Amino acid sequence: xxxxxxxxxxxxxxxxxxxxxxxxxxxxxxxxxxxxxxxxxxxxxxxxxxxxxxxxxxxxxxxxxxxxxxxxxxxxxxxxxxxxxxxxxxxxxxxxxxxxxxxxxxxxxxxxxxxxxxxxxxxxxxxxxxxxxxxxxxxxxxxxxxxxxxxxxxxxxxxxxxxxxxxxxxxxxxxxxxxxxxxxxxxxxxxxxxxxxxxxxxxxxxxxxxxxxxxxxxxxxxxxxxxxxxxxxxxxxxxxxxxxxxxxxxxxxxxxxxxxxxxxxxxxxxxxxxxxxxxxxxxxxxxxxxxxxxxxxxxxxxxxxxxxxxxxxxxxxxxxxxxxxxxxxxxxxxxxxxxxxxxxxxxxxx
Amino acid sequence: xxxxxxxxxxxxxxxxxxxxxxxxxxxxxxxxxxxxxxxxxxxxxxxxxxxxxxxxxxxxxxxxxxxxxxxxxxxxxxxxxxxxxxxxxxxxxxxxxxxxxxxxxxxxxxxxxxxxxxxxxxxxxxxxxxxxxxxxxxxxxxxxxxxxxxxxxxxxxxxxxxxxxxxxxxxxxxxxxxxxxxxxxxxxxxxxxxxxxxxxxxxxxxxxxxxxxxxxxxxxxxxxxxxxxxxxxxxxxxxxxxxxxxxxxxxxxxxxxxxxxxxxxxxxxxxxxxxxxxxxxxxxxxxxxxxxxxxxxxxxxxxxxxxxxxxxxxxxxxxxxxxxxxxxxxxxxxxxxxxxxxxxxxxxxx
DNA sequence: ACATCTATAGATACCGTTATCTGCGATACT
DNA sequence: AGTATCGCAGATAACGGTATCTATAGATGT
Numbered sequence: 136x137x138x139x140x141x142x143x144x145x146x147x148x149x150x151x152x153x154x155x156x157x158x159x160x161x162x163x164x165x166x167x168x169x170x171x172x173x174x175x176x177x178x179x180x181x182x183x184x185x186x187x188x189x190x191x192x193x194x195x196x197x198x199x200x201x202x203x204x205x206x207x208x209x210x211x212x213x214x215x216x217x218x219x220x221x222x223x224x225x226x227x228x229x230x231x232x233x234x235x236x237x238x239x240x241x242x243x244x245x246x247x248x249x250x251x252x253x254x255x256x257x258x259x260x261x262x263x264x265x266x267x268x269x270x271x272x273x274x275x276x277x278x279x280x281x282x283x284x285x286x287x288x289x290x291x292x293x294x295x296x297x298x299x300x301x302x303x304x305x306x307x308x309x310x311x312x313x314x315x316x317x318x319x320x321x322x323x324x325x326x327x328x329x330x331x332x333x334x335x336x337x338x339x340x341x342x343x344x345x346x347x348x349x350x351x352x353x354x355x356x357x358x359x360x361x362x363x364x365x366x367x368x369x370x371x372x373x374x375x376x377x378x379x380x381x382x383x384x385x386x387x388x389x390x391x392x393x394x395x396x397x398x399x400x401x402x403x404x405x406x407x408x409x410x411x412x413x414x415x416x417x418x419x420x421x422x423x424x425x426x427x428x429x430x431x432x433x434x435x436x437x438x439x440x441x442x443x444x445x446x447x448x449x450x451x452x453x454x455x456x457x458x459x460x461x462x463x464x465x466x467x468x469x470x471x472x473x474x475x476x477x478x479x480x481x482x483x484x485x
Numbered sequence: 486x487x488x489x490x491x492x493x494x495x496x497x498x499x500x501x502x503x504x505x506x507x508x509x510x511x512x513x514x515x516x517x518x519x520x521x522x523x524x525x526x527x528x529x530x531x532x533x534x535x536x537x538x539x540x541x542x543x544x545x546x547x548x549x550x551x552x553x554x555x556x557x558x559x560x561x562x563x564x565x566x567x568x569x570x571x572x573x574x575x576x577x578x579x580x581x582x583x584x585x586x587x588x589x590x591x592x593x594x595x596x597x598x599x600x601x602x603x604x605x606x607x608x609x610x611x612x613x614x615x616x617x618x619x620x621x622x623x624x625x626x627x628x629x630x631x632x633x634x635x636x637x638x639x640x641x642x643x644x645x646x647x648x649x650x651x652x653x654x655x656x657x658x659x660x661x662x663x664x665x666x667x668x669x670x671x672x673x674x675x676x677x678x679x680x681x682x683x684x685x686x687x688x689x690x691x692x693x694x695x696x697x698x699x700x701x702x703x704x705x706x707x708x709x710x711x712x713x714x715x716x717x718x719x720x721x722x723x724x725x726x727x728x729x730x731x732x733x734x735x736x737x738x739x740x741x742x743x744x745x746x747x748x749x750x751x752x753x754x755x756x757x758x759x760x761x762x763x764x765x766x767x768x769x770x771x772x773x774x775x776x777x778x779x780x781x782x783x784x785x786x787x788x789x790x791x792x793x794x795x796x797x798x799x800x801x802x803x804x805x806x807x808x809x810x811x812x813x814x815x816x817x818x819x820x821x822x823x824x825x826x827x828x829x830x831x832x833x834x835x
Numbered sequence: 836a837c838a839t840c841t842a843t844a845g846a847t848a849c850c851g852t853t854a855t856c857t858g859c860g861a862t863a864c865t
Numbered sequence: 866a867g868t869a870t871c872g873c874a875g876a877t878a879a880c881g882g883t884a885t886c887t888a889t890a891g892a893t894g895t
Contacts, residue, residue, distance in 0.1 A: 147851055158875050171872060181506050189514060190639060193607040194553070195543040195851035198880050203544070210586070213576060214780075219569040226563060235604065238558070238588040240576050254585065257543040289495055289540060351836060375780070404784045430564075434725070434754045436786035497881055508845050513883060523843060545881035548850050 146187040155183035207237040207260040218428040224450020256289040268344035283307040306436030317472040319353025329483035330394035337398020338368035378405025399424040418481035438477035496537040505533035512599035557587040557610040566779040574800020580822040606639040612807030667822040668701025679833035680744035687748020689720035728755020751774040768831035788827035
């Protein structure tokens with residue numbers, strides 16, 4: 136007795152084979168194209184496939200061939216121009232290499248991250264790309280090493296994108312950009328413009344990206360002989376709203392501050408909005424620098440001076456690294472950043 | 486002779502079964518949990534799974550169970566706040582229903598769209614969600630009907646998101662928002678503010694969404710007894726740059742125009758930038774309305790009055806529709822929009 | 836005490852491909 | 866002419882699960 140009724144069955148290799156009067160294996164070979172098939176036979180098979188509207192079953196194929204041609208892309212949240220740009224890079228590169236792209240989100244929840252990695256092991260994804268800052272640095276290294284090894288056992292490769300590289304020996308690739316150096320450059324730029332009381336606004340601790348940004352901000356102070364004031368590090372979130380709240384507090388509490396280094400452009404947008412509401416002119420009364428160079432950065436008022444991060448390239452490299460490993464390709468890539476000067480910074484007024 | 490060397494093999498059901506001293510079927514039952522397994526046996530199996538770090542093979546499972554628990558999401562381009570928000574909705578709903586999310590892009594190329602649909606047939610995705618305006622309306626209905634039927638034959642469901650619904654009888658679901666009505670409302674709002682020469686800036690023809698927006702814009706003129714001037718429909722692209730170019734041309738050619746209806750917020754951003762460069766004040770000299778209500782709309786200068794589109798909900802509904810079909814769920818959903826009044830529109834000055 | 840039922844575990848047969856080995860007629864070589 | 870080679874197609878056995886049917890031991894009913 137057949138397990139499934141015949142009606143509505145999708146045509147299989149065997150159906151095509153029968154119709155073409157050949158064996159299933161021959162049809163498979165026509166499909167794969169890696170084995171000689173006589174032209175007349177091929178023609179018969181192709182016609183049968185067309186007539187039946189045959190479509191291979193990707194699951195059966197990856198079961199038999201033990202390769203999935205799928206890349207997984209794991210982010211906190213797809214919203215935000217930041218992730219969208221990386222996603223575009225990942226998707227472009229993946230599809231240009233004939234791979235499909237699985238999208239997962241974690242909402243910054245380590246539990247979900249774990250679940251997603253397990254899911255990807257089930258899917259036998261060729262690569263799993265983890266994007267964005269990592270939380271909880273205490274157990275981060277341990278978790279990452281576990282992920283890397285677990286995925287390796289399942290035949291796939293872990294790629295860290297914009298996250299700290301794991302220690303030597305952990306089977307993972309890394310694509311990063313120089314967070315610390317970029318923050319250093321942004322801060323140094325403000326210092327060069329005469330600013331001495333520079334506030335930092337955004338997430339401050341617990342996320343690798345921001346830890347690095349704060350570190351660069353701090354080092355710039357030290358290197359330029361500017362006294363570092365711990366109370367100017369204003370901790371909040373990565374949102375526009377947080378930027379506004381931070382700026383509001385700053386203006387009323389610290390009239391000595393003449394510049395703000397925002398952790399992201401989104402935060403900078405919030406800062407600018409709050410300053411405008413309060414009648415603080417940018418850049419005349421207050422200079423502002425952002426981080427990311429999102430597409431609308433030049434549409435803020437004033438046009439935002441910010442750090443350009445090559446998001447899209449980050450995504451492309453992540454896929455490239457995962458797919459072309461071994462053959463001379465390196466495992467760790469560091470991409471450059473640069474400051475984009477627009478109108479939100481001015482020399483400090485005497 | 487084994488086809489594959491033993492080393493590096495990932496543990497299978499059989500391995501777990503052997504270690505636990507039970508049959509493979511029992512392990513499968515522990516995994517599925519839909520069949521009684523004696524507690525001690527279950528415990529043995531679970532321990533063996535843990536010890537071997539066993540992970541099911543999703544491909545083998547979907548081959549045997551003929552269900553993939555995967556939803557595909559097809560967009561023109563993941564960049565742009567617009568798509569990112571829909572993507573978030575899709576991903577949230579998909580993962581909350583235990584589905585994985587496949588992401589594909591077409592770059593607006595119908596050829597690629599066809600290829601992507603074929604790919605999804607291979608993947609046996611449960612649903613394929615096509616997002617965004619459709620080009621080439623001449624053959625659109627035909628193509629869509631083909632996609633819908635082809636996907637149905639492969640056991641999956643086509644969902645159109647923000648695209649025109651196909652004719653009756655075509656097996657597809659639709660989630661839309663009222664483009665024409667929203668454009669009508671936006672234009673009527675400008676007319677109510679005394680404007681009579683209102684330019685339309687953006688893609689004008691060949692894309693369903695914009696065709697509908699232009700239609701609403703036109704109908705508002707008719708209903709309010711305002712003479713419609715064809716030459717005020719300024720055709721461009723969906724980009725910021727296009728908006729700037731359009732505004733530049735408009736200002737020099739048509740000094741009588743006092744308001745602009747931009748096809749998207751991105752276009753509106755470009756329009757605002759160009760007007761600012763030329764010293765045209767908004768809203769004193771020129772009113773501007775956008776479309777989408779992107780997250781940064783209120784950070785433009787002036788804060789943009791625009792049409793709010795429930796993007797995220799659009800994504801959620803698309804998944805919901807695809808997955809809960811039949812059991813009383815409708816096949817077509819139309820979501821509402823509304824105008825968000827900010828600062829970019831003022832009454833026409835005498 | 837015997838038949839019946841229930842709970843649990845095993846056996847078997849696919850799901851739809853691809854890898855590998857074998858088969859066979861035609862061509863090439865000595 | 867006899868044999869090695871080649872080009873092409875088929876047979877068979879995985880790949881790693883699940884659905885379905887069957888088997889068995891202990892509980893239950895009369």
